[in-house]
Amino acid sequence: GAVVSQHPSRVICKSGTSVKIECRSLDFQATTMFWYRQFPKQSLMLMATSNEGSKATYEQGVEKDKFLINHASLTLSTLTVTSAHPEDSSFYICSARSVGVNIHYFGAGTRLSVL
Amino acid sequence: SQKIEQNSEALNIQEGKTATLTCNYTNYSPAYLQWYRQDPGRGPVFLLLIRENEKEKRKERLKVTFDTTLKQSLFHITASQPADSATYLCALAYSSASKIIFGSGTRLSIRP
Numbered sequence: 216g217a218v219v220s221q222h223p224s225r226v227i228c229k230s231g232t233s234v235k236i237e238c239r240s241l242d243f244q245a246t247t248m249f250w251y252r253q254f255p256k257q258s259l260m261l262m263a264t265s266n267e268g269s270k271a272t273y274e275q276g277v278e279k280d281k282f283l284i285n286h287a288s289l290t291l292s293t294l295t296v297t298s299a300h301p302e303d304s305s306f307y308i309c310s311a312r313s314v315g316v317n318i319h320y321f322g323a324g325t326r327l328s329v330l
Numbered sequence: 331s332q333k334i335e336q337n338s339e340a341l342n343i344q345e346g347k348t349a350t351l352t353c354n355y356t357n358y359s360p361a362y363l364q365w366y367r368q369d370p371g372r373g374p375v376f377l378l379l380i381r382e383n384e385k386e387k388r389k390e391r392l393k394v395t396f397d398t399t400l401k402q403s404l405f406h407i408t409a410s411q412p413a414d415s416a417t418y419l420c421a422l423a424y425s426s427a428s429k430i431i432f433g434s435g436t437r438l439s440i441r442p
Binding site: 259 | 425
């Protein structure tokens, strides 16, 4: 199956710093990527839909200035958590959708801990 | 808005038995219904997709059914093994271009 690489897998940072997470589709082109957040024992919460070459579409309640998304190429999308605070600590997961069929291939996730 | 309910938060099954997980939804039927597996601390992994005009799909020990009248999908794992222990997520999509909506998942434990 298609492979999606997400990096880093874990990051610990101080409050107030910004953190960038990368999501790459390794063996296919992804015109659309998705960013999710997941709290312990809960399901995935969609944060935003990222389209190559255009602005991301954010879900209701997600601050676009807080979670900056860039999808500059067909294989790379980035999520930057700006001025991170402890309440931003969570598990962030990206997915990329294959063309034609709505199957999502997920990255391994990034565990963000903000001190 | 669409609601997705997965039958139980946790399910414990004896090894070798068939595990059956349920996914119910409200409102109108999706074009695609999917099942994913998620292990702790990892991203979900796609397992099976079934379209609204399909009744059943199989892949090795996995079987998915889709009943648009009952607004329900059943996910079966036959001859279950301890390695099948994970959280299983049901997801709906209304077109090939739409976002997908996830259920809250069922945590399956297979005991030896």
